Structures are given as structure tokens and as C-alpha cells.
Amino acid sequence: MITAINPTNGKALAEYELHDDAYVDAALSGAAAAQREWRKVPIEQRVTLLSGMAKALRASKTKYAEMITLEMGKPLAESEAEIEKCAYNCDFYAEHAPKYLAEEELASNATHSIVAFDPLGVVLAIMPWNYPFWQFFRFAAPAFAAGNGAILKHANNVPQCALAIEDIMREAGCPEGLFKTLLIEPSKVAGIIADDRIAAVTLTGSTEVGAIVASQAGKALKKQVLELGGSDPFIVLADADLEEAAAVAVKARYINVGQSCVNAKRFIVEDAIADRFVELFCAGVARLKIGDPMERDTNIGPMARANLMTGLHAQVEKTVAAGATLMMGGKPIEGDGFYYPPTVLDNVRPDMVAFCEETFGPVAAIIRVKDSGEAVRLANQTEFGLGSALWTKDLTRARKLARDIDAGAVFINGMVASNPRYPFGGIKRSGYGRELGVYGIREFVNIKTVWIGPAKVAK
Structure with a gap:
């Protein structure tokens, strides 16, 4: 049955x-x-x-x-x-x-x-x-x-x-x-x-x-x-349009309640603009409405199954225990259904669970790096290679960096998405x-x- x-x-x-x-x-x-x-x-x-x-x-x-x-x-x-x-x-x-x-x-x-x-x-x-x-x-x-x-x-x-x-x-x-x-x-x-x-x-x-x-x-x-599976990087370099990058980042992480192989999951941000990016990103997350998914203004509904929610929460707890900063969310919502709030983890390191494992739900991991070289190195430091996003105004540099990223797709100044016009995998x-x-x-x-x-x- x-x-x-x-x-x-x-x-x-x-x-x-x-x-x-x-x-x-x-x-x-x-x-x-x-x-x-x-x-x-x-x-x-x-x-x-x-x-x-x-x-x-x-x-x-x-x-x-x-x-x-x-x-x-x-x-x-x-x-x-x-x-x-x-x-x-x-x-x-x-x-x-x-x-x-x-x-x-x-x-x-x-x-x-x-x-x-x-x-x-x-x-x-x-x-x-x-x-x-x-x-x-x-x-x-x-x-x-x-x-x-x-x-x-x-x-x-x-x-x-x-x-x-x-x-x-x-x-x-x-x-x-x-x-x-x-x-x-x-x-x-x-x-x-x-x-x-x-x-x-x-x-x-x-x-x-x-x-x-x-x-x-x-x-x-x-x-x-x-x-x-995927653990897609979302790289934000210092010369990016931060307001646009942060707004797209919110959608890229939390669409479908974060339950997609090509959701952005690891936000790799240059130190010079990391504080401002986190501020803008968290402000955007705070505007998301959690509620009945049948209501048209709801952005975050329940996760699909109870075991998915408890598994995600265990990943969050392990990452925080290892030293990450919990900025928002972080525990299941009490009441009926399988609701987990949009969660933001800052100062995530490569040895932490939220970096090493795929987080299949509404949890964002923010990783701070010194430059574009370290950003690409950490983007590739994963067993996955599905999608990736790269944000910079220097398109000549972007095209070169895109070839260095190990992924089936690199979206420059945009959100990874499947489209019948383009190969996907x-x-x-x-x-x-x-x-x-x-x-x-x-x-x-x-x-x-x-x-x-x-x-x-x-x-």
C-alpha cells in the first residue's frame, strides 16, 4: 500500500x-x-x-x-x-x-x-x-x-x-x-x-x-x-552588483523550500564585501513568508517529509556545534506539518557538515574567502558538480573563471535553472x-x- x-x-x-x-x-x-x-x-x-x-x-x-x-x-x-x-x-x-x-x-x-x-x-x-x-x-x-x-x-x-x-x-x-x-x-x-x-x-x-x-x-x-545530488556554489566576488546578487541568492536558495538539486547551497563570498552581502541576504530572507502553501503569498511551505526535516536539522546542529554562526532560523517550527524555517549559517568552513554534505532544504551556508582563486578552489572542493553561479561585473574574467569551475553548468550573474534550450546535467x-x-x-x-x-x- x-x-x-x-x-x-x-x-x-x-x-x-x-x-x-x-x-x-x-x-x-x-x-x-x-x-x-x-x-x-x-x-x-x-x-x-x-x-x-x-x-x-x-x-x-x-x-x-x-x-x-x-x-x-x-x-x-x-x-x-x-x-x-x-x-x-x-x-x-x-x-x-x-x-x-x-x-x-x-x-x-x-x-x-x-x-x-x-x-x-x-x-x-x-x-x-x-x-x-x-x-x-x-x-x-x-x-x-x-x-x-x-x-x-x-x-x-x-x-x-x-x-x-x-x-x-x-x-x-x-x-x-x-x-x-x-x-x-x-x-x-x-x-x-x-x-x-x-x-x-x-x-x-x-x-x-x-x-x-x-x-x-x-x-x-x-x-x-x-x-x-548537488551542493552548488554561488560565488560573489567583490565587484559584483551586491543588491542584485543578494536578491537572486535568496530565490536561488529557498525556491521549492530549498529542495532542489540545483538550489544554490554554498555561498562563497569575498571578504571585502561579505558583511554587506550577509546583511542584504538576511534582510531578503526575513521577508519570506512561511505558511500554507495553498496561499498565493506564501514563499516557504513545509518540507516534503518528516524525515527530511529531521535530517536537515541534524546537519544544522552539527554545523553550529563546529563553530558556524547561526544568523536566522535553526530549528523546526512547532505545530502541524513539516515546517523548517529559512536558516542562514555564516562563517562556515570546509570541514563543516553544511559545506561537505548536500543540504536538501531551506539552509544557506556562507563561506568567506580572500579572493577569486580561493573562491574557485572551495567551489570545486566537493564531491558534487551539478550547477554553479558566479557574480562579477568583469565578464572577461568571469568567462575564464567559469572554465575553472567543476560543474555541468556555470551561470554568470544569474540563477541556475534548467531550460529546454540548454543541456543540463x-x-x-x-x-x-x-x-x-x-x-x-x-x-x-x-x-x-x-x-x-x-x-x-x-x-
């Missing part, structure tokens, strides 16, 4: 029976059969499914946004933005997929050859709760456009969202069987990965789970894309492979060389 819990009050929303082995087997067989036909459909026709997905999402945006907020607690306005972003992503690939997957000619003196992009088959998508619609649709739009099918294993604390995605696909005109949601325990995943009807795996989740899935998929010799223990952009749509295809020799003239 899977139970959806409302994190605002800790009460059960609904219960769902798990799918049994027979259902799973039928889903895999149905997806494999449907995909064999789907791959034959010209891409110009396949992308009409993506347009239908966008239409279905927008038609029920309010319903799906409320569902997100009820199940995982993010503010309603952010949930609405998530649904709109999913629709935009579908529209983007509906327009650009035919170009991204067009055959590429490789001409030479003696031959006329091509590179073709053929689908791999059915992809198992293992998705998290923090962006329960976006994480799926950013994978699904390019995957379906490329001719693949999909099976979704969603996080078990968002079953209503998982089943709603199946409804959306049906409404969009998805061929019968090409996509299925499975409500199963994590222990069932290994068997599905090993199943011959699954061609590849995509996972967005923790580094620990990513390592498990990678070993299972690797044993089966199946392609994987892994988008895992990480290095080190933040995973491998890319989503979005032209590189994302080519992850789950066979990049096939077709060599065409000179034709011989019949005598």
Missing part, C-alpha cells in the same frame, strides 16, 4: 494498492509492443503527441498544481509555474525535435554516408518527488519524439501525481501501452532494469540511489542518464549524461553510421 501524506499537516490524503507482478509484466510487454510500432511513425507525426501533452497540461494546470502542492508542499505559485514549464518543454521539442534528429550527411570523395538517430526502445524513468511533473516531462518529451516508449517508477510519496501523468498521456493521444506508470516498491526496480524489454534507464534522485541504479543498469549493460557524483537541448534528445538514441559506398555500374 502507498499512502500520500499532506506535508502541511501530516495527514493522509489517499491510499493506493501496489501493482502486482502480473500488472508489471503486462505493462512491460505492452510498452515494448507499442514502441516497435511507434518507432515507425515519422517524427513529424510523433511530435503531435508532444503538442497534445502541452495542451493537456495547460487545460488542467490548476488541478495539477494543487495536486503537487498537496502531495509535496511547494507553494502553489511555484507548482503552477512547474506545470507551465512542462508544457513549454513539450512545445519546444515539438518544434525542434525534427531538426535535432535529422540525418546528418558525411560526404567524402568516394562515399556518401549519413549518421542516423534511431530510438533505443522502452526507457525506465525513475523520478523524484521534488518536481513531480517537470522531472518526468523534461525526459519524456524528447524521448517520445525520438521514438522511444517509457515506464515510470515515481517516488512513492507522490502517487497522485504519478497516476495523473498517465491520465495526461492518455488525453494527449499517446498510443495504447506506449507509456505506463507503475506503483511499486523500490525493491522491484532491479528486476525491471534487468528485464530485456527495458532498453535504458534514466534517474533523477540522490547520489546514493544513483549508485545503486548505475550498478544494476551497468550489470545489464544498459544505457543510463543520472541526474543526482552534472559531473563527479552529480551524475552523468545530459537532459534537454540537442544533447538531451540524443541520449536515448542509437547514433548509427550508415556508410554508402560508390555504386557500381552494371555492364
Whole structure:
């Protein structure tokens, strides 16, 4: 049995029976059969499914946004933005997929050859709760456009969202069987990965789970894309626009109640402007409203689960005990729900928990450095390498420093965010492979060389 819990009050929303082995087997067989036909459909026709997905999402945006907020607690306005972003992503690939997957000619003196992009088959998508619609649709739009099918294993604390995605696909005109949601325990995943009807795996989740899935998929010799944890640096140099940097820093840390792989987590600030930055940052944090996420002026709702809140608090306590300065927040809010206040820790050092570990919640760690060289060194002093931000008015220096930062993305004078126009993914223990952009749509295809020799003239 899977139970959806409302994190605002800790009460059960609904219960769902798990799918049994027979259902799973039928889903895999149905997806494999449907995909064999789907791959034959010209891409110009396949992308009409993506347009239908966008239409279905927008038609029920309010319903799906409320569902997100009820199940995982993010503010309603952010949930609405998530649904709109999913629709935009579908529209983007509906327009650009035919170009991204067009055959590429490789001409030479003696031959006329091509590179073709053929689908791999059915992809198992293992998705998290923090962006329960976006994480799926950013994978699904390019995957379906490329001719693949999909099976979704969603996080078990968002079953209503998982089943709603199946409804959306049906409404969009998805061929019968090409996509299925499975409500199963994590222990069932290994068997599905090993199943011959699954061609590849995509996972967005923790580094620990990513390592498990990678070993299972690797044993089966199946392609994987892994988008895992992050401890993104937000570097502020002395010549930055401090007011703008501090304002963006607040949003970068506390959007989605701080529960995102690409939230800024470590704020690495030059000594010369650190006091002023902390002052501006704390003033911005103080303006955030904590409350019912269904209210449109709420900025900070509950964390998604009780264990996430207690784990985050333990990280804060250890960091303060090691000598960090607690500027704001620092302990769970009493009452119903899983509320943790926006928390700011100053004078954090590299040997402290808030620096070394990913803090998946509303906690900001401020690290003071003497210069840009130390800033980049500490930014790279982490096992993660997902996103990063760099603030400076010297764009020539910024471009050089950006190449020295170990991350899948560097945003100069801006907030890290995923966008279908740009490739998204990480290095080190933040995973491998890319989503979005032209590189994302080519992850789950066979990049096939077709060599065409000179034709011989019949005598």
C-alpha cells in the first residue's frame, strides 16, 4: 500500500494498492509492443503527441498544481509555474525535435554516408518527488519524439501525481501501452532494469540511489542518464552588483523550500564585501513568508517529509556545534506539518557538515574567502558538480573563471535553472549524461553510421 501524506499537516490524503507482478509484466510487454510500432511513425507525426501533452497540461494546470502542492508542499505559485514549464518543454521539442534528429550527411570523395538517430526502445524513468511533473516531462518529451516508449517508477510519496501523468498521456493521444506508470516498491526496480524489454534507464534522485541504479543498469549493460545530488556554489566576488546578487541568492536558495538539486547551497563570498552581502541576504530572507502553501503569498511551505526535516536539522546542529554562526532560523517550527524555517549559517568552513554534505532544504551556508582563486578552489572542493553561479561585473574574467569551475553548468550573474534550450546535467557524483537541448534528445538514441559506398555500374 502507498499512502500520500499532506506535508502541511501530516495527514493522509489517499491510499493506493501496489501493482502486482502480473500488472508489471503486462505493462512491460505492452510498452515494448507499442514502441516497435511507434518507432515507425515519422517524427513529424510523433511530435503531435508532444503538442497534445502541452495542451493537456495547460487545460488542467490548476488541478495539477494543487495536486503537487498537496502531495509535496511547494507553494502553489511555484507548482503552477512547474506545470507551465512542462508544457513549454513539450512545445519546444515539438518544434525542434525534427531538426535535432535529422540525418546528418558525411560526404567524402568516394562515399556518401549519413549518421542516423534511431530510438533505443522502452526507457525506465525513475523520478523524484521534488518536481513531480517537470522531472518526468523534461525526459519524456524528447524521448517520445525520438521514438522511444517509457515506464515510470515515481517516488512513492507522490502517487497522485504519478497516476495523473498517465491520465495526461492518455488525453494527449499517446498510443495504447506506449507509456505506463507503475506503483511499486523500490525493491522491484532491479528486476525491471534487468528485464530485456527495458532498453535504458534514466534517474533523477540522490547520489546514493544513483549508485545503486548505475550498478544494476551497468550489470545489464544498459544505457543510463543520472541526474543526482548537488551542493552548488554561488560565488560573489567583490565587484559584483551586491543588491542584485543578494536578491537572486535568496530565490536561488529557498525556491521549492530549498529542495532542489540545483538550489544554490554554498555561498562563497569575498571578504571585502561579505558583511554587506550577509546583511542584504538576511534582510531578503526575513521577508519570506512561511505558511500554507495553498496561499498565493506564501514563499516557504513545509518540507516534503518528516524525515527530511529531521535530517536537515541534524546537519544544522552539527554545523553550529563546529563553530558556524547561526544568523536566522535553526530549528523546526512547532505545530502541524513539516515546517523548517529559512536558516542562514555564516562563517562556515570546509570541514563543516553544511559545506561537505548536500543540504536538501531551506539552509544557506556562507563561506568567506580572500579572493577569486580561493573562491574557485572551495567551489570545486566537493564531491558534487551539478550547477554553479558566479557574480562579477568583469565578464572577461568571469568567462575564464567559469572554465575553472567543476560543474555541468556555470551561470554568470544569474540563477541556475534548467531550460529546454540548454543541456543540463552534472559531473563527479552529480551524475552523468545530459537532459534537454540537442544533447538531451540524443541520449536515448542509437547514433548509427550508415556508410554508402560508390555504386557500381552494371555492364
